[in-house]
Every structure is written in C-alpha cells, then in structure tokens.
Amino acid sequence: MVDINYREALTHLVEPGEQVLAVARAQIAQGVLPPDPPAAPQTAPSCAGGVVTGAGVLMNLISPLISFPAGDRIVDRVAYGVAGRGAPGSCASTLQHARRPVPPATTTRDTILAVTDGRLLVCVSGPMKLWSSRADDERAAAETRIVWSAARTTVAAARVGWHRLNPKRLRIEFTDGSWLAFTVPIAEPGKPLREIAAALTGR
Template sequence: MIDGSQARYVDGLTRLLPADDRVRAVAQVRAGGGLTPAPPSQSSAPPAAGRPSLLGVLLNVLSPNITFGRADDAVDWLFFGVGGRGAPDSRASVLHHALTGAAKGLGLRYLVLGVTDQRLLLGATAPVGLLSSSAADERAQADIELLGAVPRTSVTARFGRYRLNWKRLRIDFADGSWLSFHVPLADSGRPLREVAAALSAV
C-alpha cells in the first residue's frame, strides 16, 4: 500500500518502466548525512585533503560558513556517523555521485526512491523554483529523471534510527557497498518503512 503523501510520484516512475513492471512502494527522501562512499574513478571530484585539525573542526561546528578542508567531513561524522560506504565504482559510489550531481544547478529537486516488481529506482524530480505555483510543483513532481536502477534481488534494506537520523533507511548492495536515506524529523517514516518492506518481500 503506497502512502498517500507519496502517491504523486507514482505516475512519474511508472513512465520509466516497461509494461510488465509496476511500482510497489515509493518515498521522497534525502541522502543520508555523514561520511559517504568514495567517488567513481572517472568523477571530477577533487582529491581528499589531509586530516582535519581540531581547530578547523571546532570552527566548522560553531559556524558552518567557515570551512577547513576535511573539517566538513569530520563534523558530518561527529553528528551523523557514516551515511554510506563503498569503493570507487561500487553501486553506492555510482548512485551517490548521480544524486549529488542532480542536486546541483538552479531550483530544488526532490529525490525519490521507488521499488517495483523487478527494481529499486533512484530518481530526481524536475527543478522546482522557490516561488513556483502549486500547479508547477505538481508537474515537476511527475517529471522524474532516473538516476539509477538496481535489480531488486541484489539489494536488502532496513529501517531504523542512527545517531541524529531518527528515520533512516539503509540499503545494502550485493557488492558490499551501501547507502542511507532519511526524511525530516517532522515527516512520517512510513514511506521508508514501506520501501524496506517492499524490498524484503519475496
């Protein structure tokens, strides 16, 4: 049963599927906070800096506008732990790079996880302006770009709390890598539970 608040994404995901596949669960998500998988070997991400200093970490906590190389990563680890792991070019590495790229540019894009009869899908809605009308928002939410797809049989999932992520979904891939997703504290965790249940169903 798809949560009513997430039903608006079903049409957009259904357009991406062959006729013999259908959506079983869907959730609007945020990428898990914390340290993330290594970027793909062909990505344009800058090389990691050296070990952060204690002063850099402290200043970064006091004022997020102050950055000192790896201090951002250290603060993420302190409060959110690990948001995903994976070697370069692993499933988690490739998917995380895709969702990071989707977040760049103008407008706000929502991340959407979908479980179908055959696949786990990760998509992003079309950009929505901060001052756009509700009609424009609805059109954007139905226009989903597919960022990645993984055979359903090659993933497992579990839902629970981890540090400051009170409603976190962890997805493990067959290659040993994993990613996490969450929703804001004020939002219901039911869509994430439904995604986890759909991935666990035989």
C-alpha cells in the same frame, strides 16, 4: 499527495510491464558517505596533513560557507556519524554520486526512491519552489527522471530503524558489501520508507 504524483510519473518511466511497488520521497542521510566512483571528476582538492585538516575542521565549524573536504568528513562523522560505506565504484558509491547536485546547484530537487518488481530506482524531480502551487508540484513531478537503478537482486537487506535521534532512517545494504542510508524530515511520516524496505525484502 506528493507520493501519488510521483507514482504516476514513475509509471511513465519504467519499462513496459514493470510494476511500481513502492515510492518514497527521501534524502541521502547526512554523515560520512562512500567515496566517489574512480572515474568521477574531483570537485575540490583534498586536504592532507594535521595542520591543514585541523584548520579545515575549525573553518567548517566557524562558517559552513567555507569548505575543506577533510574538515567536512570529520564534522560529518562527529555530528551525524556514518551514512554509508563501500569501495569506490560500489553500488553505494555510484548511487550517492549519481544523486549529488551538479555545481552550481541553484535549485532544489526531490530525491525519490522507488521499487519495482525488478529494480530499485533512484529518481530526481524537476526544480522545486519554496512557495509552490499545485501546478508547480505537478510540473516538478512530471519532470522526474531516473538517475540510478539496479536490479533488486543486488539488494541484500533493507530496514528502517533508529540512528541517534532519528527513528526513521532507511539502510539499504547491497550484495557487494556496500550500504547507504536515507532519511525523511522528522515531521514527515516514516511509512513510505518502511514500504520501500518491505518491497525490497519481500516482507
């Protein structure tokens, strides 16, 4: 039902004559991500040096409320692995930055992937409620907006497969050599992600 509502919202966002082929609610996979684009503002100073980095890792493990960038990266790599690669400013770099919540993030919003006959779109819904009614869900879907897009020709490959204990991880590879992974919660089906991959690859 959620996908149907998002598909309807997307028909009003795409260009006239552009056809929506696949829609999936997903999230950027946890793990080490590509660096931010060069012009992106720095939200926190980076930690350097073995002692500071080690302390950052320790504090990240003790309390998730305490964040050190270098510690975050090490914990992410150990716990989740690599969720994307690419140079600053690459497709994967700009995509992950475009979807990052702007601090202070006080609301939850869905990430929606969509493939049209000409583009790959990354969208964000309106604010989501923990205990939502049908009207709340429809309102969130109606407030969906596109935050990133690229021509389908920039996608080199897309596939859904296993990553550690997760059998439903979509990896999108771009022609600039960068890539980014997306997942859905374990309880949700992987079919929408497979439809995204099929639409991107024409299979």
